[in-house]
Amino acid sequence: MIRIKSAIIHYNENVRKEGMPKMKGITLGALIMEKNGEFYVSNWGNGKHLGKLKPEHIEKICQACSVDANFLFGIKPMKS
Numbered sequence: 001m002i003r004i005k006s007a008i009i010h011y012n013e014n015v016r017k018e019g020m021p022k023m024k025g026i027t028l029g030a031l032i033m034e035k036n037g038e039f040y041v042s043n044w045g046n047g048k049h050l051g052k053l054k055p056e057h058i059e060k061i062c063q064a065c066s067v068d069a070n071f072l073f074g075i076k077p078m079k080s
Helices: 004-015 025-032 037-045 055-065 069-073
Strands: none
Touching: 004 025, 004 055, 004 069, 025 055, 055 069
């Protein structure tokens, strides 16, 4: 299951500068989808997405929330 809610929390607690608006599901959804973004993001976060999650969606989520794909999928990064 993809950790979208955790990515949003990470952004709001660790990345967001004072005075900037908080990231919300609908905000993130608007960045990655043209249709009702909140609906799609909440469904992906619950593991009940209605469409395919494409690599470009992952890239946009990672950029918007300042996380990497390992974080989103709960994978520990490999040691070099």
